Structures are given as C-alpha cells and as structure tokens.
Amino acid sequence: MLSRDQVLHVARLARLELSEEEIERFSGELSKVLDYVETIEELGGLDDVPPTSHVVDVENALRADEPRPSIPVERALESAPDAAQGGFRVPSPGAA
Known part of the structure; x- marks a missing residue:
C-alpha cells in the first residue's frame, strides 16, 4: 500500500x-492501480497486440451525411x- 507521504507527493504534483x-x-485506490499495472x-511482450479502444468492433450507427433541403x-x-x-x-x- 502506498504510504501517506507518497499519496501527498502525488497530490502535490497534481496540485490537490x-x-x-x-x-x-x-x-488504497492508488495502490490498486499500481497492482493492475504490475499485473x-x-x-510480457504485447508488442504484437494492436491497440484498441473497444473490445468488440464498433460500427457507426449514424445515417449517411447527405445534403437535403431545409x-x-x-x-x-x-x-x-x-x-x-x-x-x-x-x-x-x-452587454446588459
């Protein structure tokens, strides 16, 4: 678990x-984050794993953007x- 001084140091860096x-x-929360990073x-080497923003493919569900009269x-x-x-x-x- 992170010490009080370590938490205060991070808080000082973040101006909190x-x-x-x-x-x-x-x-406790910062310690859990560091535990996840260690996990x-x-x-090991994940260089061959492409970066993703979602775990499943996401398709655009919006309609085509085509001009129409207004x-x-x-x-x-x-x-x-x-x-x-x-x-x-x-x-x-x-202005008032």
Whole structure:
C-alpha cells in the first residue's frame, strides 16, 4: 500500500489539497492501480497486440451525411426576437 507521504507527493504534483479521509482512501485506490499495472506487466511482450479502444468492433450507427433541403431562412427567422442580415442578432458578451 502506498504510504501517506507518497499519496501527498502525488497530490502535490497534481496540485490537490486532500483531507485526512481522502489521503487514506487514495492510498488504497492508488495502490490498486499500481497492482493492475504490475499485473499487465506480467503478461510480457504485447508488442504484437494492436491497440484498441473497444473490445468488440464498433460500427457507426449514424445515417449517411447527405445534403437535403431545409426550411427557408425567412421561415426560420419568423419567431426570432431580433433578426438582422439573414441571421439571429444576439447581444455581445458583457452587454446588459
């Protein structure tokens, strides 16, 4: 298990201020992470294993992105409180 000083060192690197309870909790959690890393290292050479982001193949479930007609600009701006130059006019940031 990571020592209190090791947890505080990691917290200092991450610019975190931890309570006593968090120091205890992170000591156990960080130790588990390091245990997992050791387990992976025990597997040996994984150079021939391609990197993956998913354990199964994922296909794009979205429709094809093809242009199609939309509503006319005039109709889109009918309910705009303040339309200008073919678009919506909004106050600039910081304006009251």
